[in-house]
Amino acid sequence: MNQDRDIIMKSQENQLKIKFMKAALKEAYKAEQINEVPVGAVVVHQGKIIARAHNTREKEQTFYAHAEFLAMMKAAKKIGSWRLEDCDVYVTMEPCPMCAGAMIQSRVRTVYYGVKDLKSGVADSIINIFELPFNHHVHVESGLLAEESQKLLKDFFKKLRVK
Numbered sequence: 001m002n003q004d005r006d007i008i009m010k011s012q013e014n015q016l017k018i019k020f021m022k023a024a025l026k027e028a029y030k031a032e033q034i035n036e037v038p039v040g041a042v043v044v045h046q047g048k049i050i051a052r053a054h055n056t057r058e059k060e061q062t063f064y065a066h067a068e069f070l071a072m073m074k075a076a077k078k079i080g081s082w083r084l085e086d087c088d089v090y091v092t093m094e095p096c097p098m099c100a101g102a103m104i105q106s107r108v109r110t111v112y113y114g115v116k117d118l119k120s121g122v123a124d125s126i127i128n129i130f131e132l133p134f135n136h137h138v139h140v141e142s143g144l145l146a147e148e149s150q151k152l153l154k155d156f157f158k159k160l161r162v163k
């Protein structure tokens, strides 16, 4: 019985994770529509999305305008604190050093990311920053809806090369 309940709980939990990652993907599509590298992110607090953002680095000419960084800034504003202790970040691509650093600094609970970024990802690809002994430990889960995130990125760069 207990085992059954565990399985049901687990599948409900997974469905929620997929729902949140889909919201992040929706943001990534918004980035794609304005010719930005299609990466999107949401921040979840107490089971609800409190911030959404997509990459706008070209449009804003701002180096920190990565999806997850912007979403975390919005979340902090909403909560009224720089501490994102009970927050989870869903981002369609593996975070870069800047965003991973911001997650550690703001004490994010868990980061869920989709596709790996072999060129600048630091949650596995280049190194795993989150394994290092900082004062705060961010949990990491990878691979959520990775295929769709990857396809979106691949198609985007293909189109860029044709132009």
Ligand code: ZN
Binding pocket: 066, 069, 095, 096, 097, 098, 099, 100
């Ligand atoms: Zn970043």
